[in-house]
Amino acid sequence: MPPLVYLKKCEDYSLARLTGVIEEGFKELGGIENFINKGDTVLIKPNCLSYAPPEAAISTHPEFIRAVIRVIKPLAGKIIVGDSPGYGSFLGTAARNGMKKVCDEEGAEIIEFKPDTRADVAGGQLLYGNFMIDSRVMKADKIINLPKLKTHMLMYMTMSVKNMFGLISGLKKLEYHAKAEKDKYLFAKMLVDLFRVKQPAINILDGIRAMQGNGPGTDGEPFDMGLVAMSSDGFALDAAAARAVGVDPYRIYTNYVYKEFINNGRDIEFTVKGDAIKDVFHKIKTPPGEPKGSAFRLLINFVRDHGTPKPVFNVKLCTGCKICVTHCPVNALKYTGAEKGVVCDYKKCIRCYCCHEMCPDNAIKTSRPLISCFIEKFRF
Numbered sequence: 550m551p552p553l554v555y556l557k558k559c560e561d562y563s564l565a566r567l568t569g570v571i572e573e574g575f576k577e578l579g580g581i582e583n584f585i586n587k588g589d590t591v592l593i594k595p596n597c598l599s600y601a602p603p604e605a606a607i608s609t610h611p612e613f614i615r616a617v618i619r620v621i622k623p624l625a626g627k628i629i630v631g632d633s634p635g636y637g638s639f640l641g642t643a644a645r646n647g648m649k650k651v652c653d654e655e656g657a658e659i660i661e662f663k664p665d666t667r668a669d670v671a672g673g674q675l676l677y678g679n680f681m682i683d684s685r686v687m688k689a690d691k692i693i694n695l696p697k698l699k700t701h702m703l704m705y706m707t708m709s710v711k712n713m714f715g716l717i718s719g720l721k722k723l724e725y726h727a728k729a730e731k732d733k734y735l736f737a738k739m740l741v742d743l744f745r746v747k748q749p750a751i752n753i754l755d756g757i758r759a760m761q762g763n764g765p766g767t768d769g770e771p772f773d774m775g776l777v778a779m780s781s782d783g784f785a786l787d788a789a790a791a792r793a794v795g796v797d798p799y800r801i802y803t804n805y806v807y808k809e810f811i812n813n814g815r816d817i818e819f820t821v822k823g824d825a826i827k828d829v830f831h832k833i834k835t836p837p838g839e840p841k842g843s844a845f846r847l848l849i850n851f852v853r854d855h856g857t858p859k860p861v862f863n864v865k866l867c868t869g870c871k872i873c874v875t876h877c878p879v880n881a882l883k884y885t886g887a888e889k890g891v892v893c894d895y896k897k898c899i900r901c902y903c904c905h906e907m908c909p910d911n912a913i914k915t916s917r918p919l920i921s922c923f924i925e926k927f928r929f
Contacts, residue, residue, distance in 0.1 A: 551818035552782035553578050554789040556829050559757055560775045562603075567616035567777075571753065574779040577822040581624065584750045584781065585691055588626035592689035593617060593657070594749070596697040596712050597632040598765060600645035606760045606771035609695045611647035613755045617693060618655045628655075629689065633662040633718045660685060664718045668746045675810055676738040680746055682716045687747060694749035694783065698756035698774060698790060700764035702836045703733060703802075707765050708790055709752040709783030710744045710803040717743070732879060732899060737802035741811065744783060744803075752786050754778040761794075761833035776829050785819035795832035858915040859898065860905050864890035866912035873904035873913060 555574040559566060575581040585591060595609035603610045618628055630652050632639045639661045643649040652659040664681035696712035704711055725739055756776035760769040780786035784807045788798040799805045808817060867890040874882045881897035905913045
């Protein structure tokens with residue numbers, strides 16, 4: 550049976566209306582007891598991109614978080630709210646955008662994610678076999694994922710799957726961007742791997758005040774979508790929500806990667822509960838493409854070129870098998886002969902280290918720039 554996705558019109562963030570919609574959603578999906586056991590430690594993972602006010606539609610609305618806490622509180626033994634923004638601390642950001650106030654008032658613990666444990670990808674990797682994430686994520690009995698409905702200049706849209714990128718702490722995010730910035734599919738594979746480290750028990754999408762255009766940040770255009778969506782399957786939710794905003798689900802890179810590499814080329818199926826897609830439909834403005842020359846792009850390029858280890862080729866050990874050359878995803882490698890061996894165009898290199906992993910002769914090492922030691926310790 551295809552996964553269930555609950556869709557419901559919800560025009561505002563009034564607590565009574567929101568809690569009613571979320572309670573109904575749990576019932577339509579089989580009952581809250583199917584998702585949370587009595588006494589569970591529940592980790593809530595919102596989208597907390599910046600300290601912008603809730604009306605900017607950049608982060609999960611604080612009242613949306615409050616409503617979820619209210620609904621699960623009778624069952625949950627302990628409720629934790631955690632994230633790691635791309636810049637700034639979560640605690641500082643949450644204090645400015647209203648999330649911390651809600652957590653304090655509702656008795657939920659608020660935490661900053663720190664990479665203190667290695668977590669393996671469940672079900673086989675596409676790109677990465679493990680990630681360094683917070684041990685409290687792995688120890689939590691259940692995760693509730695609270696993504697925001699937004700367009701995204703890199704991944705086309707960001708919802709359930711992309712939101713779990715917040716498990717990666719601080720500047721480490723930039724390294725993943727830097728490694729895959731030439732190939733969106735590589736980045737999407739990383740996101741799909743990360744999502745499967747510990748999949749949420751339930752994904753609850755804040756699409757009430759959403760974002761279109763040049764999202765997911767301040768260049769995006771907030772608009773009133775009036776949608777709440779829920780599903781235990783993040784890929785199904787993202788596919789259904791995409792159709793609800795008039796987007797081909799497979800334009801979203803994470804959906805495409807899941808379909809082709811996890812689901813054996815089959816479409817992502819789902820059964821809709823609550824309101825029909827046609828009843829919540831709102832066609833959005835989609836991203837025109839990635840901005841060029843932005844400050845963020847310059848930062849990404851700097852981290853890629855100066856802050857991440859690069860592959861170094863030992864011509865004495867190289868046997869000329871060309872495995873690295875044929876498997877380089879961005880064609881950054883060229884075999885020039887026995888005298889010079891493999892030459893790398895570091896401007897093309899995305900630091901995926903496939904060449905290093907595949908070399909049968911141990912002829913490829915990684916060289917860590919001195920500045921990377923500083924970047925690793927530096928926190929925004």
